[in-house]
Amino acid sequence: MDELARDFNRSTAPLKGLLGIEMKVKSPRPPRPSLWREDLLRNIHCGHCGRSYGVYAIALFCPDCGLPNLRDHFDREVELVEQQVRLAREVQDRELAYRLLGNAHEDVLTAMESFQKAVYRFLLDRRLPNRAAQLGSGKAVKNRFQNDLNATRLWANLDIDPFAGLTKDELELLRFNVGKRHVVGHNLSMSDESYAATARTEPLGRTVSIVADDVSRFAELCGRVIDGLEVELKTHCPEGG
Ligand SMILES: [Zn+2]
Structure with missing residues (x-):
């Protein structure tokens, strides 16, 4: 464009005094310089x-526009989970396929737990600064964000219920998947008594099933919880949102 403008101005130079024609090119805002570091993996x-x-x-807010990016982070988690599910479909080894699906399923819960923990501590600092250290301590939080009932008790400290948007059936499905994760991770994937009580098709002592749809549905439900938290973050945007 610069060259075009120069040619245009050269060709109209004789007329300049008479008509005042001149073409100027305005460059768009130059991108802000960014430093690339290898440990900035995501x-x-x-x-x-x-x-x-x-x-x-994790970054709760975009460093440029200042709006919350929690959902964007979670979407990236889901993208990685879906890639693991695709890999599981491609491998011939059934045990390896099961392991990959189990890991993908676990990653959904890990993301939901760690994202809740990060937002909870951020909001405690902003809204309850005098009690933040106590309410957000490792001892107070433990792994309570893995389970919606325990998580709801923690969120009550901030008068927030990020699970409120889920129906009763959806909450049950969420709990069922958390239970499944517990069995896969801590009971060699064998159905235990509490799991068998909720899973009618998977009797006690059997290997629990994990199918791609379970993982997708689980991720979708967790994403709804994350959306609820993003709404809370909006009130704390660095630049006012
Ligand atoms: Zn942005």
Whole structure:
């Protein structure tokens, strides 16, 4: 465009004094310089302003537009989970396929737990600064965000219920998947008594099933909880949102 403008101005130079024609090219805002570091493993694309940036672990807000990026982070988790599910479909070894699906299923719960923990501590610092250290301590939190009933008790400290948008059936399905995760991770994938009581088709002592649809549905339900938390973050945007 610069060259075109120069040619245009050259060709109209004789007329300049008479008509005052001149073409100027305005460059778009230059991208902000960004430093690439290898430990900034994740590259997030902000769904609000379209900027991409590298991040270590998690960033609650976009460093450019200041809006919450929790959902964008969770979507990246789901993308990785779906890639593991695809790999599971491709491998011939059934045990390896089961292991991959189990890991994908676990990653959904890990993301939901760790994202809740990060937001909970952030909101405690902002809304209850005098009690934040006590309420957000490792001892107070433990692994309580894995389970909606325990998590709800913690969120009550902030008068928030991120599970409120789920129906009774959806909550049951969420709990069922958390129970499944417990069995896969801690009971050699064999159905235990509490799991067998909720899973009519998987009797006690049998290997629990994990299918791709379980993982997708589980991720979808957890995503709804994350959406609820993103709404809470909006009231704390660094630039006012
Ligand atoms: Zn942004």
